[in-house]
Amino acid sequence: MKVNIYYGGRGLMDDPTLFVLNKMKEVLEELRVTVETFHLYDLKNSITTLPQTLKEADGVILGSTVEWYGIGGYMYQFLDSCWLYGDKEVISQIYMCPIVMSTTYGEREGKLNLATAWEILGGRPCSGICGYIADTSMLEENEGYLRIIEKKAENLYRTINQKLPCLPASNQAVKQKVAITKNINFTPQESEQLSQFVSDDTYVQRQKADIQELASMFRDMMGSSEREDTNEFVKEIQEHFKPQPGINANYKITIEEKKIPLFIEIKGGNLQCYYGNGGRADVEMQMARATFADIIAGENTFQASFMAGDIRMKGDFKILRALDQVLVF
Numbered sequence: 001m002k003v004n005i006y007y008g009g010r011g012l013m014d015d016p017t018l019f020v021l022n023k024m025k026e027v028l029e030e031l032r033v034t035v036e037t038f039h040l041y042d043l044k045n046s047i048t049t050l051p052q053t054l055k056e057a058d059g060v061i062l063g064s065t066v067e068w069y070g071i072g073g074y075m076y077q078f079l080d081s082c083w084l085y086g087d088k089e090v091i092s093q094i095y096m097c098p099i100v101m102s103t104t105y106g107e108r109e110g111k112l113n114l115a116t117a118w119e120i121l122g123g124r125p126c127s128g129i130c131g132y133i134a135d136t137s138m139l140e141e142n143e144g145y146l147r148i149i150e151k152k153a154e155n156l157y158r159t160i161n162q163k164l165p166c167l168p169a170s171n172q173a174v175k176q177k178v179a180i181t182k183n184i185n186f187t188p189q190e191s192e193q194l195s196q197f198v199s200d201d202t203y204v205q206r207q208k209a210d211i212q213e214l215a216s217m218f219r220d221m222m223g224s225s226e227r228e229d230t231n232e233f234v235k236e237i238q239e240h241f242k243p244q245p246g247i248n249a250n251y252k253i254t255i256e257e258k259k260i261p262l263f264i265e266i267k268g269g270n271l272q273c274y275y276g277n278g279g280r281a282d283v284e285m286q287m288a289r290a291t292f293a294d295i296i297a298g299e300n301t302f303q304a305s306f307m308a309g310d311i312r313m314k315g316d317f318k319i320l321r322a323l324d325q326v327l328v329f
Helices: 018-028 046-054 074-084 107-121 143-162 170-177 188-199 201-228 235-240 289-296 300-308 317-326
Strands: 004-007 034-039 057-067 093-101 129-132 248-255 264-267 270-275 283-287 313-316
Touching: 004 018, 004 046, 004 300, 018 034, 018 057, 018 093, 018 143, 034 046, 046 074, 057 107, 057 143, 074 093, 074 107, 093 143, 107 129, 129 143, 235 270, 248 289, 248 313, 248 317, 283 289, 283 317, 289 300, 300 317, 313 317
Parallel strands: 004 034, 004 057, 057 093, 093 129, 248 283
Antiparallel strands: 248 264, 264 270, 283 313
């Protein structure tokens, strides 16, 4: 039989939870149980890999200390990792004893939180220990308290050894109906490998660098393709230009699929059409490439597209309407 102890406190010398865990470890080892202790504060950079250690465990003890509010972040990180990367079939066969000692208010809530979390993971919670201990010496000098701790350790051993069943909990029913997380379709083995990669800072940094390199490469490819396509629509606009007296205006057209806007500058009988970053424009338009292609093909007009909501415009509507007079498709 093997029992794993996961301690989520800060490792302070006068931490009452540490005293209780060490006492339970002594009792279990006297009963010839293999006990392995994991101090989460020492393993904070590899907490995501700890669910793998549950594989050979018949039971676990989750111990934490309430110092000001709640059971602490290290324990929550461990439970999160069990949810994301743990093998739920393995966890479903593991008994868990919660140990929460408090130097302030909240030990009962902490114990309940651990039991509830383990039930939602699918595991089997056992009766635990919680108490308000302002000074660890209260535990060391009180024979009654020591006897309680010993009895809890013996009960945990008996429960695991006899594989006592647990009554169904509503947490399981709620999890099955409404608390279902998105399925990532990973096997337990793949989840273990993923948890190892997540905890490997060198691997994570290398992956980030690779992603940045790929993103830069694709930006360069897109930029080059954009430069190669800066003549699109220019020839059609020049061919269909019909000068009109009294129309002098500058138009800026932002095509959503392109990074560089299209400028149309009309001065009497002259027209300039180019892609670039020009100056002031009397009318600024934004539209999809398909909308602009329909206008060039003569299937629509700038005014009709604006009225239909396909074009977003800023500027004088009369100047926009004049564009349909000088560009006849």
